[in-house]
Amino acid sequence: MSDQDKMIDELFDQVDVLTEKQKKILAAAIESFAEKGYSATSTSEIAKKAGVAEGTIFRHYKTKKDLLISIVSPMMAKLIAPFVIKDFDKVLNQNYESFEEFIKAMIENRTKFLQNNMQLFRILIQEIPFQPELKEQFKEHIAKKVFNRFKEVVEYYQAKGEIIDLPSHSIIRVTASTIFGYIISRYLLVPEADWNDEIEIERTVHILMHGLSPN
Amino acid sequence: MSDQDKMIDELFDQVDVLTEKQKKILAAAIESFAEKGYSATSTSEIAKKAGVAEGTIFRHYKTKKDLLISIVSPMMAKLIAPFVIKDFDKVLNQNYESFEEFIKAMIENRTKFLQNNMQLFRILIQEIPFQPELKEQFKEHIAKKVFNRFKEVVEYYQAKGEIIDLPSHSIIRVTASTIFGYIISRYLLVPEADWNDEIEIERTVHILMHGLSPN
Amino acid sequence: MSDQDKMIDELFDQVDVLTEKQKKILAAAIESFAEKGYSATSTSEIAKKAGVAEGTIFRHYKTKKDLLISIVSPMMAKLIAPFVIKDFDKVLNQNYESFEEFIKAMIENRTKFLQNNMQLFRILIQEIPFQPELKEQFKEHIAKKVFNRFKEVVEYYQAKGEIIDLPSHSIIRVTASTIFGYIISRYLLVPEADWNDEIEIERTVHILMHGLSPN
Amino acid sequence: MSDQDKMIDELFDQVDVLTEKQKKILAAAIESFAEKGYSATSTSEIAKKAGVAEGTIFRHYKTKKDLLISIVSPMMAKLIAPFVIKDFDKVLNQNYESFEEFIKAMIENRTKFLQNNMQLFRILIQEIPFQPELKEQFKEHIAKKVFNRFKEVVEYYQAKGEIIDLPSHSIIRVTASTIFGYIISRYLLVPEADWNDEIEIERTVHILMHGLSPN
DNA sequence: AATGAATGAGTATTCATTCAT
DNA sequence: CATGAATGAATACTCATTCAT
Numbered sequence: 042m043s044d045q046d047k048m049i050d051e052l053f054d055q056v057d058v059l060t061e062k063q064k065k066i067l068a069a070a071i072e073s074f075a076e077k078g079y080s081a082t083s084t085s086e087i088a089k090k091a092g093v094a095e096g097t098i099f100r101h102y103k104t105k106k107d108l109l110i111s112i113v114s115p116m117m118a119k120l121i122a123p124f125v126i127k128d129f130d131k132v133l134n135q136n137y138e139s140f141e142e143f144i145k146a147m148i149e150n151r152t153k154f155l156q157n158n159m160q161l162f163r164i165l166i167q168e169i170p171f172q173p174e175l176k177e178q179f180k181e182h183i184a185k186k187v188f189n190r191f192k193e194v195v196e197y198y199q200a201k202g203e204i205i206d207l208p209s210h211s212i213i214r215v216t217a218s219t220i221f222g223y224i225i226s227r228y229l230l231v232p233e234a235d236w237n238d239e240i241e242i243e244r245t246v247h248i249l250m251h252g253l254s255p256n
Numbered sequence: 257m258s259d260q261d262k263m264i265d266e267l268f269d270q271v272d273v274l275t276e277k278q279k280k281i282l283a284a285a286i287e288s289f290a291e292k293g294y295s296a297t298s299t300s301e302i303a304k305k306a307g308v309a310e311g312t313i314f315r316h317y318k319t320k321k322d323l324l325i326s327i328v329s330p331m332m333a334k335l336i337a338p339f340v341i342k343d344f345d346k347v348l349n350q351n352y353e354s355f356e357e358f359i360k361a362m363i364e365n366r367t368k369f370l371q372n373n374m375q376l377f378r379i380l381i382q383e384i385p386f387q388p389e390l391k392e393q394f395k396e397h398i399a400k401k402v403f404n405r406f407k408e409v410v411e412y413y414q415a416k417g418e419i420i421d422l423p424s425h426s427i428i429r430v431t432a433s434t435i436f437g438y439i440i441s442r443y444l445l446v447p448e449a450d451w452n453d454e455i456e457i458e459r460t461v462h463i464l465m466h467g468l469s470p471n
Numbered sequence: 472m473s474d475q476d477k478m479i480d481e482l483f484d485q486v487d488v489l490t491e492k493q494k495k496i497l498a499a500a501i502e503s504f505a506e507k508g509y510s511a512t513s514t515s516e517i518a519k520k521a522g523v524a525e526g527t528i529f530r531h532y533k534t535k536k537d538l539l540i541s542i543v544s545p546m547m548a549k550l551i552a553p554f555v556i557k558d559f560d561k562v563l564n565q566n567y568e569s570f571e572e573f574i575k576a577m578i579e580n581r582t583k584f585l586q587n588n589m590q591l592f593r594i595l596i597q598e599i600p601f602q603p604e605l606k607e608q609f610k611e612h613i614a615k616k617v618f619n620r621f622k623e624v625v626e627y628y629q630a631k632g633e634i635i636d637l638p639s640h641s642i643i644r645v646t647a648s649t650i651f652g653y654i655i656s657r658y659l660l661v662p663e664a665d666w667n668d669e670i671e672i673e674r675t676v677h678i679l680m681h682g683l684s685p686n
Numbered sequence: 687m688s689d690q691d692k693m694i695d696e697l698f699d700q701v702d703v704l705t706e707k708q709k710k711i712l713a714a715a716i717e718s719f720a721e722k723g724y725s726a727t728s729t730s731e732i733a734k735k736a737g738v739a740e741g742t743i744f745r746h747y748k749t750k751k752d753l754l755i756s757i758v759s760p761m762m763a764k765l766i767a768p769f770v771i772k773d774f775d776k777v778l779n780q781n782y783e784s785f786e787e788f789i790k791a792m793i794e795n796r797t798k799f800l801q802n803n804m805q806l807f808r809i810l811i812q813e814i815p816f817q818p819e820l821k822e823q824f825k826e827h828i829a830k831k832v833f834n835r836f837k838e839v840v841e842y843y844q845a846k847g848e849i850i851d852l853p854s855h856s857i858i859r860v861t862a863s864t865i866f867g868y869i870i871s872r873y874l875l876v877p878e879a880d881w882n883d884e885i886e887i888e889r890t891v892h893i894l895m896h897g898l899s900p901n
Numbered sequence: 902a903a904t905g906a907a908t909g910a911g912t913a914t915t916c917a918t919t920c921a922t
Numbered sequence: 923c924a925t926g927a928a929t930g931a932a933t934a935c936t937c938a939t940t941c942a943t
Contacts (some may be wrong), residue, residue: 060927078386080295084913094929099914101927140468163385170382170444171293184446204468211459212468218437219430226429229385231399244426252467253355253427255420275902299938309904314939316902492924508816510725514917524925529918570898593815600812600874601723614876635900641889642898648867649860656859659815661829674856682897683785683849683857705906729934739908744935746906 063101065091070108075160079109079168106172113168113175116161121182123150124190140198141250148220148242152227159228188213219249263372268330278316280306285323290375294324294383321387328383328390331376336397338365339405355413356465363435363457367442374443403428434464483545493531495521500538505590509539509598536602543598543605546591551612553580554620570628571680578650578672582657589658618643649679708746710736715753720805724754724813751817758813758820761806762827768795769832785843786895793865793887797872804873833858864894 059067069091073082084105088095102108137143155162169175188210195209204212223245227236268274268282284306288297299320303310317323352358370377384390403425410424419427438460442451483489483497499521503512514535518525532538567573585592599605618640625639634642653675657666704712714736718727729750733740747753782788800807814820833855840854849857868890872881 062928078293078295080293081386083911085911095913096915096930097928100929103914105913167382167385170378171296202470205463205466205470207459207463211456212463214437214441215434215460215463216468218433218441222429222433222437226433241426244422245430248420248422248427248430248467250467250469251420252463252465252469253419253431254465254467255417277903298936300936310938311905311940312903315904318939320938490923508723508725510723511816513915515915525917526919526926527924530924533918535917597812597815600808601726632900634898635893635896637889637893641886641893644867644871645864645890645893646898648863648871652859652863652867656863671856674852675860678850678852678856678860678897680897680899681850682893682895682899683861684895684897685847685850707907728932730932740934741909741936742907745908748935750934 062091062093062097066093066098066101066108067112071112071160071164074109074112074168075163079105079164079171106174109164109168109172110174112161113165113172114178116158116165117175117178117182119158120151120154120162120165121187123147124187125182129190129193140194140203141246143194143198144216144220144249145242145246148223148246151220152224152238152242155224155228162224163229191216216249219245277306277308277312281308281313281316281323282327286327286375286379289324289327289383290378294320294379294386299323321389324379324383324387325389327376328380328387329393331373331380332390332393332397334373335366335369335377335380336402338362339402340397344405344408355409355418356461358409358413359431359435359464360457360461363438363461366435367439367453367457370439370443377439378444406431431464434460492521492523492527496523496528496531496538497542501542501590501594504539504542504598505593509535509594509601514538536604539594539598539602540604542591543595543602544608546588546595547605547608547612549588550581550584550592550595551617553577554617555612559620559623570624570633571676573624573628574646574650574679575672575676578653578676581650582654582668582672585654585658592654593659621646646679649675707736707738707742711738711743711746711753712757716757716805716809719754719757719813720808724750724809724816751819754809754813754817755819757806758810758817759823761803761810762820762823764803765796765799765807765810766827766832768792769835770827774835774838785839785848786891788839788843789861789865789894790887790891793868793891796865797869797883797887800869800873807869808874836861861894864890 066087069087070082073087073090076082084098085095087108088098091098098108102111137146165175169179191213192209195204195212198204199206199209223242227238227241274282281302284302285297288302288305291297299313300310302323303313306313313323317326352361380390384394406428407424410419410427413419414421414424438457442453442456489497496517499517500512503517503520506512514528515525517538518528521528528538532541567576595605599609621643622639625634625642628634629636629639653672657668657671711732714732715727718732718735721727729743730740732753733743736743743753747756782791810820814824836858837854840849840857843849844851844854868887872883872886
């Protein structure tokens with residue numbers, strides 16, 4: 042079982058088990074969508090890459106858009122999964138002694154996840170602006186759920202006096218920008234550079250927590 | 257003369273003056289590319305929106321990709337223009353008494369510029385990943401020129417003891433992430449929110465400079 | 472047992488008894504063929520409407536055309552059945568004292584039959600022009616058998632001096648036109664009108680027999 | 687200029703003049719639609735027969751159905767044209783001294799027209815049942831206009847005591863059936879038979895007027 | 902400079918049919 | 923006997939591009 046296979050199994054562990062061909066279609070679609078974008082990828086190309094007949098794609102996915110959605114949707118769910126579990130606050134309480142710890146843990150966790158699913162992440166951020174359906178899902182999940190969770194966290198640590206007393210949305214925005222900035226630089230913009238991840242994350246979090254000014 | 261017109265005149269002040277039709281084509285293309293993406297936009301659609309014959313587009317732009325490039329390329333140039341002027345360091349010396357001032361000025365300046373060219377910025381960031389030609393330009397200009405300029409600036413202020421002594425690339429990355437994070441949130445993700453730009457920029461820069469930890 | 476079922480049983484009482492699924496396939500095919508035409512109906516559509524798997528259709532009918540033929544063929548047979556029984560002339564002799572009586576009886580009988588099988592009749596007349604196989608059958612049966620039978624009848628009544636002395640083919644043509652004209656108007660063109668069948672048939676036969684001129 | 691060409695010019699004498707290619711497309715479509723039916727005819731087939739690129743068809747006709755409509759619609763108009771002229775009653779008064787004369791003239795006139803447009807007539811009657819748009823047009827024109835005109839005529843001659851005193855709709859139905867029965871037999875069912883048109887029309891009208899009973 | 906008819910390769914999707922289960 | 927996954931050819935229609943006017 043290849044890496045691709047495992048990734049796909051992991052991500053698409055839905056009720057219905059996927060057939061071998063279906064997995065190949067998904068893998069081919071993911072590869073092409075990530076590389077050239079959804080619109081610029083033809084179904085015939087996917088079929089060829091997957092080694093199946095073009096009709097086979099449409100037996101499993103009613104339309105090309107359907108195929109996209111069924112790729113991106115679970116990805117989005119998995120991506121935000123850690124933040125939407127119940128008892129998130131208990132997890133917090135027990136696990137992290139400081140906001141810094143929390144941020145570091147989160148970066149490491151999500152970075153590891155994305156590292157294994159970079160193509161999917163790419164598709165996600167590239168297609169959300171064009172697919173109202175995805176945009177809707179994104180707003181519903183990220184905006185409503187993740188943002189609110191983060192808000193709780195921020196306010197929790199603000200109450201403990203660990204973080205600055207600014208509106209939580211501003212704090213969340215800068216934090217998220219910093220994290221995504223790291224991920225995008227690391228894996229999409231200059232993946233070929235010589236990254237020492239541990240140190241770089243350390244530095245990033247340090248700047249985020251203590252700013253650019255020296256003390 | 258409409259806003260669109262002015263924007264186009266401003267952006268495309270190249271050697272060759274643009275005919276009326278050409279401007280209309282550009283305006284139509286920008287609108288459609290931004291809305292649905294380059295690949296998903298057809299030339300016939302652009303022609304219709306611009307009120308010209310299909311053939312007219314190809315009289316001015318050899319191919320559809322040509323049209324894209326001739327939209328995105330000058331945009332990229334203008335975007336980074338302030339950073340590639342000669343004597344950038346002198347400008348620095350004279351104008352900004354601190355890194356914080358510099359960052360604030362830069363955000364304000366570039367935000368104002370992007371505000372007027374949000375569609376173009378959208379196209380820029382959405383199409384760069386798919387168009388090798390643009391990617392090349394981007395790397396050439398941003399990576400080589402802007403990055404190096406920034407490096408000089410960072411090191412200048414590091415020497416003055418104004419900013420923390422970390423590798424400049426890390427500092428630049430976090431700084432850029434913070435700025436783009438602001439712009440993207442402000443204009444693309446949640447433009448409908450009630451933003452108080454002055455205050456929000458103030459906060460953003462504050463966090464960037466002094467971190468999330470209270471002192 | 473539904474009406475559909477009875478109709479199908481009645482019509483397809485061939486050697487091989489039909490399974491439940493087969494009946495459903497036939498019913499679905501008849502409905503769709505009548506509504507949208509043979510060519511415009513897809514086998515998957517029939518399968519869905521019949522509640523069977525696509526493959527099941529092809530287990531019973533080698534091709535889609537096969538399905539059509541096996542629907543239309545028995546219909547054609549039943550439609551002309553009364554005219555091809557042996558000893559048709561004896562039937563004549565005994566039952567009808569005049570050509571008028573004969574025509575009236577025939578209209579009533581065939582009208583009743585068609586009323587119950589209007590969809591099939593529709594398919595019959597709509598597909599005959601396009602299916603050489605059906606056209607052949609039609610010519611063989613109608614032209615050769617029915618026409619000849621009618622000819623005998625016409626000549627029989629001509630000999631008795633009951634009908635005008637014109638070539639039988641002309642008489643048959645006008646008679647058939649009148650009858651089909653009634654059926655098509657009644658059931659296909661304006662079925663929604665308020666028809667008093669008994670009176671209308673009476674009138675139609677009257678005009679046919681005695682013409683439009685008053686005496 | 688070929689016969690086909692003349693027929694097409696005659697029939698499609700609309701505002702917009704047709705290009706050479708457009709005429710070829712129409713001719714090819716008419717031929718194929720008549721032969722195999724609208725649904726069973728592919729656009730690629732039409733293109734090949736017309737000697738044009740497939741795209742050319744869609745430049746002139748937005749969809750395949752559009753092509754059908756633009757063939758059948760003017761046909762329908764021309765077919766019923768003689769009955770919808772203004773001052774139809776005056777025409778009547780002056781030209782025909784009896785209903786028989788009128789019927790005979792009408793058959794001759796319309797027969798001649800259909801003779802030259804048999805393919806179109808075929809398409810017309812074959813596709814009306816399946817195309818709601820055509821059905822609508824048919825009902826609007828035939829039902830409302832032609833039927834009403836005929837009604838006037840029938841009542842006119844009834845008042846003159848020339849035709850039997852039955853409801854006009856019954857008289858019209860039988861008359862129309864007889865006429866279409868003739869045309870269909872003559873040109874569609876058994877065109878290969880040895881028809882003496884003049885005599886046959888004479889006989890048909892005779893039967894219609896005076897019935898099958900000898901006097 | 903501008904047009905728009907024409908193209909033919911390409912598009913997503915549907916089709917009738919097969920076949921291993 | 924019935925299934926439904928799989929096929930590949932065919933479908934209606936769109937595409938970027940050309941070119942004579």
